[in-house]
Amino acid sequence: MLDVNNVTKVFSKGTVNEHTALNNLSLHLDNGDFVTIVGSNGAGKSTLFNAICGSFLCDSGKIILDNEDITYKKEHKRARVIGRVFQDTMKGTAPDMTIEENLALAYSKGRRRIFQSAVNDKMRKFFKEQLARYNMGLEDRLKNKVGLLSGGQRQVVTLLMCTLAVPKLLLLDEHTAALDPATAEKVMEITKQIVAENNITTMMITHNLNQALTTGNRTIMMDSGEIILDIPYNERKNMNRDDLLQMYSMKKREALDNDRILFS
Numbered sequence: 432m433l434d435v436n437n438v439t440k441v442f443s444k445g446t447v448n449e450h451t452a453l454n455n456l457s458l459h460l461d462n463g464d465f466v467t468i469v470g471s472n473g474a475g476k477s478t479l480f481n482a483i484c485g486s487f488l489c490d491s492g493k494i495i496l497d498n499e500d501i502t503y504k505k506e507h508k509r510a511r512v513i514g515r516v517f518q519d520t521m522k523g524t525a526p527d528m529t530i531e532e533n534l535a536l537a538y539s540k541g542r543r544r545i546f547q548s549a550v551n552d553k554m555r556k557f558f559k560e561q562l563a564r565y566n567m568g569l570e571d572r573l574k575n576k577v578g579l580l581s582g583g584q585r586q587v588v589t590l591l592m593c594t595l596a597v598p599k600l601l602l603l604d605e606h607t608a609a610l611d612p613a614t615a616e617k618v619m620e621i622t623k624q625i626v627a628e629n630n631i632t633t634m635m636i637t638h639n640l641n642q643a644l645t646t647g648n649r650t651i652m653m654d655s656g657e658i659i660l661d662i663p664y665n666e667r668k669n670m671n672r673d674d675l676l677q678m679y680s681m682k683k684r685e686a687l688d689n690d691r692i693l694f695s
């Protein structure tokens with residue numbers, strides 16, 4: 432489904448601040464893979480997502496999504512088939528628009544009617560049914576502005592917006608990190624449900640090693656713009672966070688500095 436082939440991204444090239452954020456990185460995802468991504472601050476995790484989304488052009492390498500070379504495709508065109516949920520719960524929705532207007536935008540995106548927020552009764556019924564499934568009380572608040580919702584409720588609306596038209600790829604960028612533990616757990620449950628029901632190929636960045644090891648079917652660890660560990664399900668299923676930290680230390684030949692890594 433996704434092939435990232437030898438991708439390199441250098442920021443501030445030719446200056447004293449030159450920094451290689453992605454270093455000849457390659458990655459293959461099969462259809463339906465749910466890959467969790469861990470790594471220290473500055474490892475290049477979000478930059479990898481930005482490269483896949485087309486936030487910038489890479490210095491070298493190719494990105495293929497569902498057999499299409501998207502290396503030079505514009506970001507807004509990629510956004511039609513790639514969903515992304517950020518840590519910042521304000522991103523991804525229009526706070527001054529109502530829940531139903533936000534959902535209608537996403538709904539029409541999938542139907543090629545760009546930027547259409549008009550809501551009809553059929554859509555309203557559909558949105559209500561969808562929201563009711565997640566027990567967040569959102570089905571009765573269709574006419575509330577999204578800006579009035581809690582962070583957890585907004586993340587659920589964003590998730591639904593990203594998946595109403597099933598994307599080819601879903602990118603979750605620490606999307607539960609800003610929520611309180613109970614809400615984070617609830618949003619993770621909903622995420623897993625949406626991904627499983629629609630068999631969405633998904634990548635999720637997290638700093639929580641336990642979450643990384645118990646979510647999806649594979650975990651990769653990044654460091655200095657490279658993938659240093661790629662652990663498939665069979666290997667991962669009996670691992671705990673200490674095993675993962677030890678694997679990191681063996682690979683890097685350095686002890687793991689928990690403060691730097693910021694793993695929970």
Ligand SMILES: Nc1ncnc2c1ncn2[C@@H]1O[C@H](COP(=O)(O)OP(=O)(O)OP(=O)(O)O)[C@@H](O)[C@H]1O
Binds near residue numbers: 479
């Ligand atoms: N637009 C940019 N311009 C210059 N440098 C950048 C830019 N984006 C990222 N970087 C640098 O690239 C490196 C990788 O950043 P990135 O945000 O991908 O790390 P990360 O693994 O997501 O870290 P974190 O866990 O802290 O979010 C960092 O050193 C960062 O400062």
